[in-house]
Amino acid sequence: MIQRFVSLSIIVLLLGGMLVAQSTSSKPGVQEQPFGTQDGRPVHLYTLTNSHGVEIKAMNYGGIIVSIKVPDRKGQLADIVLGHDKLEGYIPNPPYFGAIVGRYANRIANGEFTLDGKTYHLPKNDGPNTLHGGTDKTFNKVVWDAEPLKSKTGVAFSYLSHDGDDGFPGNLHMKVTYTLTDTNELVIDYEATTDKATPINVSQHSYFNLKGQGDGDILDHEIMINADRFTPVDKNLIPTGELRPVKGTPFDFTKSTRIGSRIDDNNEQLVLGHGYDHNFVINRKGSGLVLAARVYEPTTGRVLEVSTTQPGVQFYTGNFLDGTITGKDDKVYKRRYGLCLETQHFPDSPNHPSFPNTILKPGEKFHQTTVFKFSTK
Ligand code: GLA
Numbered sequence: 001m002i003q004r005f006v007s008l009s010i011i012v013l014l015l016g017g018m019l020v021a022q023s024t025s026s027k028p029g030v031q032e033q034p035f036g037t038q039d040g041r042p043v044h045l046y047t048l049t050n051s052h053g054v055e056i057k058a059m060n061y062g063g064i065i066v067s068i069k070v071p072d073r074k075g076q077l078a079d080i081v082l083g084h085d086k087l088e089g090y091i092p093n094p095p096y097f098g099a100i101v102g103r104y105a106n107r108i109a110n111g112e113f114t115l116d117g118k119t120y121h122l123p124k125n126d127g128p129n130t131l132h133g134g135t136d137k138t139f140n141k142v143v144w145d146a147e148p149l150k151s152k153t154g155v156a157f158s159y160l161s162h163d164g165d166d167g168f169p170g171n172l173h174m175k176v177t178y179t180l181t182d183t184n185e186l187v188i189d190y191e192a193t194t195d196k197a198t199p200i201n202v203s204q205h206s207y208f209n210l211k212g213q214g215d216g217d218i219l220d221h222e223i224m225i226n227a228d229r230f231t232p233v234d235k236n237l238i239p240t241g242e243l244r245p246v247k248g249t250p251f252d253f254t255k256s257t258r259i260g261s262r263i264d265d266n267n268e269q270l271v272l273g274h275g276y277d278h279n280f281v282i283n284r285k286g287s288g289l290v291l292a293a294r295v296y297e298p299t300t301g302r303v304l305e306v307s308t309t310q311p312g313v314q315f316y317t318g319n320f321l322d323g324t325i326t327g328k329d330d331k332v333y334k335r336r337y338g339l340c341l342e343t344q345h346f347p348d349s350p351n352h353p354s355f356p357n358t359i360l361k362p363g364e365k366f367h368q369t370t371v372f373k374f375s376t377k
Contacts, residue, residue, distance in 0.1 A: 026053055030148040030155060035059050036087035041143040043087055046155040048180040053077065054374065056180050060146035063100035063139065063157045063176050064090060065206050067328070070184065073301030073376040078212035080302065082338045085328050092141070095321060095333075096205040099140035100176050101132040103161055103168050104358075105203035106279070106314060106347035109238040113350035115169070115197055115359065122167040127236055132205075134166035139174065139202065154179035154187075163196065170196030170362075184374045192366035199350045200360045204370065207318055207338025208304060210297035214331020218317065218339045219260025224294045225253035225315060227280035231346055232269050238348050239355075243281055251278065256296065259317060259339070274319040275336065279312045279346050289369060293341050301376040308343035308370040311356045316340040343370045 028051045035045040043061045055077075057066040067079045083097045084090055093099060104122075111124040111134075122130040132138060144157035154177055161172040172194045179187040190202045209218055230251050231239040246252040250262035250270060263275050270276070284290045292313045295304040306313065316339065323334040349355040360366045 026055060028153065030153055032148060035061075038087065038091065038143055043143060044146060046146065046148060046178075048153050048155065048178065050153060050180050050182050050184065052182070052184060054180065054184050056178065056186055058098075058155060058157075058178050059087070060144045060157055061087060061090065062093070062098075062141050063144055064093075065098040065178070065204070068186070068206070068374075070302065070374040071376065076300075078215075078300070079328065080208055080210050080213060080304075082207040082209065082213050082327055082333055089327070095207070095318075095325070096132060096140055097207060097327075099205045100157075100202060101205050101342070102139040102174070102200065102202035103133045103166065103172060104130070104199050104350075105132055105201045105205075105342060105344050107131050107236075107238055108199075109236070109348050109351055111167075113199060115199070115350070120167055120169060129236055129238065130166075133168075137161065137165045140205070144176075149177070149179065152179050153181075168198050170194040170198040172198060172200065172360075174202070176202070186372040186374075188370045188372070190366070190368045190370075192360060193362075193364070194360050195362050197359055197361045199358045200366055201345045201349065201358050202368070203314070203342040203344040205340055205342060207340055208295065209338050210295060210302035210304060211300055213328060214333065214337065217260075217334065217336040219258070219263065219336060220298065221259050221339065222256045222296045222298065223253050223259055223315075223339075224256040225280050225313070226283050226291050226293065227313070228254065228283055229281040231279045231281065231312070233272055233278065233347075235272060237273065237277060239279065239346060239352065241352055241354060246280075251276075251280075253280075253293075253315075256294065263317065263336075276315045276317040277319060279314050279344070281346075282308070282311060282313060284311070289371065292343060295339070295341075296377060303375045303377050304341075305373040305375070306341045306343065306370065307373070309368050310343040310345060310370065312344050312346045314340065314342040314344055314347070316342065343368075 111130040123134040349358040
């Protein structure tokens with residue numbers, strides 16, 4: 001009897017010790033740890049933890065968000081973004097898991113644009129197009145300077161993109177700040193200045209799966225997209241220029257709808273995109289933060305809300321994932337195992353004068369904000 005009591009007490013003590021160890025490792029604030037080297041420069045991993053135990057890890061290589069741990073409706077934490085356990089997994093990173101994309105997120109047709117009478121040529125890395133800024137020193141694969149924030153739970157990444165890098169004009173000073181609030185929001189601020197006029201479009205390329213990363217596809221997630229129109233594309237996924245009403249089409253997500261319910265419909269746009277891979281025109285009045293999308297996963301109750309100051313959001317359903325990448329915890333990422341909500345300006349805007357302006361001029365300040373809010377229902 002006494003023996004049993006003693007061994008039970010030991011188990012209780014051990015468990016208690018583990019709990020204490022766990023709670024100290026996830027104390028609120030920012031922690032920095034080495035995460036390898038790239039291009040001869042140290043890479044660090046920054047862990048942001050809030051008072052509810054929500055934890056976000058991001059590194060200064062590519063500004064990549066490596067993990068986001070949030071509770072389900074029972075309080076169970078899971079990592080809800082696709083990615084890799086180690087830096088090496090991200091080199092290369094063809095799906096752009098978790099990365100900051102730019103100088104020009106999304107596509108530029110034929111890898112060229114004309115600005116102030118001069119035509120600029122960019123590397124083509126997506127058939128005839130330039131995708132996510134090109135091939136060389138794109139934001140997703142350079143080492144950024146990093147500084148943890150002093151007064152908030154956050155980290156600021158800065159990068160100087162030089163005049164001529166990947167064919168773009170001007171020295172562009174770029175800063176991206178990730179802040180985690182106690183209301184379970186990840187606030188992303190993008191700021192930039194330039195010394196020559198240049199197109200700029202920056203976004204965050206995290207792949208979400210609210211069931212938990214690697215745990216099946218996202219077809220049963222429900223999504224609301226606050227957009228009455230989208231930008232249809234041609235066979236190269238370049239916008240035709242039209243702003244097409246979503247009403248009566250599989251692109252109508254103005255009411256929350258299961259993602260898989262129409263994704264394989266015989267619809268010209270869905271066939272071209274191999275599913276959803278389209279920019280939606282966010283309904284907005286004025287230029288402030290508005291809700292762009294809300295995603296709900298019924299089995300776990302997790303909810304993701306995306307708000308932004310940007311005019312568009314690319315809804316991409318991971319159509320190009322094909323089971324050839326093994327990610328965190330040895331999970332195999334198959335087709336449609338993650339969804340991206342890339343808040344952005346419209347694709348190929350430099351070649352579409354009717355689209356909202358993407359040209360940043362010397363003396364101007366670029367500032368966009370996107371908020372990912374995590375909750376349960
Ligand atoms: C973006 C594009 C997609 C695809 C992914 C990366 O979301 O719109 O077509 O290229 O990036 O795989």
